[in-house]
Amino acid sequence: MSDVRFEAPSSLSEAVRILAGAKGASRALAGGTDLIVQMENDLLEPDLIVDIKKIPEMRAIKPEGGGFRIGATVTGMEMIEDAGLCAKWPGVIDGVKLIGSIQVKGRATMAGNLCNASPGADSVPPLVAAGALARIVGPNGTRETPVEKIPVSPGKTSLAPGEIIESFFLPERPRNSGDAYLRFTPRTEMDIAVVGVAINLTLDSAGVCTQARVALGAVAPTVLLVDECAKALIGTRVDEAAIDKMAAAAAAACKPIDDKRGTREFRIKITSVLAKRVAQKALERARHTA
Amino acid sequence: MSKKHHITTIVNGDEYEALCETRQSLLDVLRDELRLTGTKEGCATGDCGACSVMMDGRLVCSCLVLAVEADGKSVDTIEGMASGDELHPLQSKFLELNGLQCGICTPGFLIAARALLERNPDPTESEARYWLAGNLCRCTGYDKIIRAVLSAAAEMRGA
Numbered sequence: 001m002s003d004v005r006f007e008a009p010s011s012l013s014e015a016v017r018i019l020a021g022a023k024g025a026s027r028a029l030a031g032g033t034d035l036i037v038q039m040e041n042d043l044l045e046p047d048l049i050v051d052i053k054k055i056p057e058m059r060a061i062k063p064e065g066g067g068f069r070i071g072a073t074v075t076g077m078e079m080i081e082d083a084g085l086c087a088k089w090p091g092v093i094d095g096v097k098l099i100g101s102i103q104v105k106g107r108a109t110m111a112g113n114l115c116n117a118s119p120g121a122d123s124v125p126p127l128v129a130a131g132a133l134a135r136i137v138g139p140n141g142t143r144e145t146p147v148e149k150i151p152v153s154p155g156k157t158s159l160a161p162g163e164i165i166e167s168f169f170l171p172e173r174p175r176n177s178g179d180a181y182l183r184f185t186p187r188t189e190m191d192i193a194v195v196g197v198a199i200n201l202t203l204d205s206a207g208v209c210t211q212a213r214v215a216l217g218a219v220a221p222t223v224l225l226v227d228e229c230a231k232a233l234i235g236t237r238v239d240e241a242a243i244d245k246m247a248a249a250a251a252a253a254c255k256p257i258d259d260k261r262g263t264r265e266f267r268i269k270i271t272s273v274l275a276k277r278v279a280q281k282a283l284e285r286a287r288h289t290a
Numbered sequence: 291m292s293k294k295h296h297i298t299t300i301v302n303g304d305e306y307e308a309l310c311e312t313r314q315s316l317l318d319v320l321r322d323e324l325r326l327t328g329t330k331e332g333c334a335t336g337d338c339g340a341c342s343v344m345m346d347g348r349l350v351c352s353c354l355v356l357a358v359e360a361d362g363k364s365v366d367t368i369e370g371m372a373s374g375d376e377l378h379p380l381q382s383k384f385l386e387l388n389g390l391q392c393g394i395c396t397p398g399f400l401i402a403a404r405a406l407l408e409r410n411p412d413p414t415e416s417e418a419r420y421w422l423a424g425n426l427c428r429c430t431g432y433d434k435i436i437r438a439v440l441s442a443a444a445e446m447r448g449a
Contacts, residue, residue: 004312006295006358029356036354037335039313049312051359077348101424102402104336106348107355189423190337 008051012137012166015052020139020162022048028164029053030073031107033100034116058166061085066172072165076105076123089170090285091179091198095126098183101190111165117151118192120218124151125198126181128215128225132170138163148215151222174211176203178285180278183217184270186261193218194262197250197274199282201233207287209233214246214275219254219267226253229275238283247275297361301326302370310357317341319357320367328368328397332426339425342398343367349405351424368397371404380404380442389438391429399425403439411447415440 009015019026024047027035038044052058058071061082068085076096079085086093099108099122113121114134128148136143139162147168150157159165179200185191196217204210214229228249236242256267294309301324308323317334320326320343329352332340336354343352344366352365371378380400383389390396399422406413406421413421418439419432427435 006312006356008358029359031354032356032359033336033354036315036356040334040353049356051356053359075348100336101339101351102405102421103339103342103349103351103424104354106350189420 004046005048006051007048008054010054010056012055012057015050015055015164016137016139016162018048018050019164022162024048026050028115030109030112031075031104032112033104033108034112052164064169068170070110070168070170072111072167073109076100076108076110077102079110080105085170087289088173089126089130089179091181091200091282092123092126092130092132092170094181095123095196095198098122098181098193110168114147114150115157115159115165117153117155117157117222119151119154119221119223120193120196121223122181122183122193122196122217124223125196125215125217126179126200127168127170128223129179129181129198129200129213130170131200131213132168134168135166136163137166142166144169148223148225153221173289174202176205176286176289177201177211178282178287178289180281180285182274182278182281184262184274192261195219195256195267195270195274197271197278199229199275199278201238201279201282201286203238203283203286207237209236209238209242214250216250216253216271216275219256219271221255224253226250228253233279238279243276243279246279247272250275295358295361297358299360299362300364302366308357312356312358314357315353316343316345316355316357316360316365317352319360320352320365326367326369330394330397332394332398337424337426338395338398339402339422340395340398342401342425344401344405349402366401368401371400378404379445380407380439383438383442383445384435387434387438387441389430389435395425395427395429399427399435403442406439407443407446411443413440413443418443 026048029051058073110123113123181198183193183196198215202211212230212233216224229246232246251272330340332338336351341352
């Protein structure tokens with residue numbers, strides 16, 4: 001077993017230069033909670049690891065344009081401890097809180113969760129529902145991409161060689177907005193989503209839904225952003241009939257596999273159940289935020 | 291053949307130097323190079339928490355940290371938990387209330403429980419169970435561990 005070249009650059013441009021010039025398999029290292037496991041299990045033998053945690057602008061959560069800029073190496077625990085972020089985007093935090101143990105969240109990042117490209121990644125549906133943008137930096141410059149465009153299939157992303165996620169942007173929220181994420185797992189902790197549902201919605205002063213985004217995890221090769229679900233909610237008071245219609249649209253959008261965690265039929269059924277619960281939770285939050 | 295990395299890490303307040311390969315975990319270096327074998331290897335994939343340590347004040351699985359990442363950082367392990375011959379209240383309560391059987395998970399539980407009590411000196415049973423969900427024990431059934439943690443918390447609060 002040959003050893004692996006290791007670099008820990010202190011600037012983003014240097015990280016991109018090293019990754020873009022790499023021959024063989026290279027990986028950016030943030031929290032390492034997937035990467036190191038894959039190396040340990042001999043699923044991955046990288047020739048180069050680039051630790052991106054020494055790049056200052058990737059380490060922070062900062063207010064920006066009424067929303068938040070979250071650096072790609074910000075850990076789950078750092079997000080959970082940020083009171084401002086928790087108050088504004090509780091659904092994103094719902095997802096982050098479900099990633100592994102406290103130990104894992106002490107290292108794991110949303111960028112890693114996204115780039116690992118598991119269909120069951122818990123932070124991805126709420127980021128998609130939030131309309132989060134990823135800022136990607138690579139040898140050809142910087143681009144901003146909706147989070148849902150990044151995973152393309154299990155384990156594969158749309159990032160080009162040498163590209164890394166620098167940060168996420170969570171936009172400013174209108175008044176009376178709420179988001180939520182729930183997943184189904186056989187255990188309450190330390191498990192992988194059988195189904196995950198995230199909903200982000202905004203109400204007007206009369207309580208009518210003006211914007212909605214519904215994202216489903218673990219029921220297709222990638223996270224699904226389901227327009228039909230949003231349409232079922234927008235223009236309604238998010239009453240029982242609207243929620244039922246949205247849940248039916250969610251079930252119809254599912255393209256799940258059968259595996260040891262659940263059958264196809266079970267996943268579709270649970271998607272509908274979870275969608276209703278998540279809508280209620282998001283609605284409660286929208287009504288109780290200024 | 292690539293060169294070994296020279297790392298300098300503060301472990302339990304003392305400065306240590308080690309040479310490591312990129313693939314070596316912090317756990318490997320603690321145990322095999324520094325001979326601090328109190329930190330245990332269970333799964334080596336971040337699922338069991340037996341290798342829990344504090345790195346720069348953050349609870350982590352040392353099997354999921356590359357040793358080279360610990361360069362310039364401060365690491366606290368089970369070896370630094372007691373003050374000389376005086377056990378930490380968590381250690382005393384684990385002994386008194388039989389919060390261990392085979393003992394392999396115990397250092398990880400103690401480090402994780404101390405991290406909990408530093409953040410939350412008065413956790414509910416539910417909070418303690420969720421916080422410790424990343425530490426697996428195949429002997430005790432957890433109940434005695436949770437009782438020991440809550441009892442130590444009460445003692446540390448002076449309750």
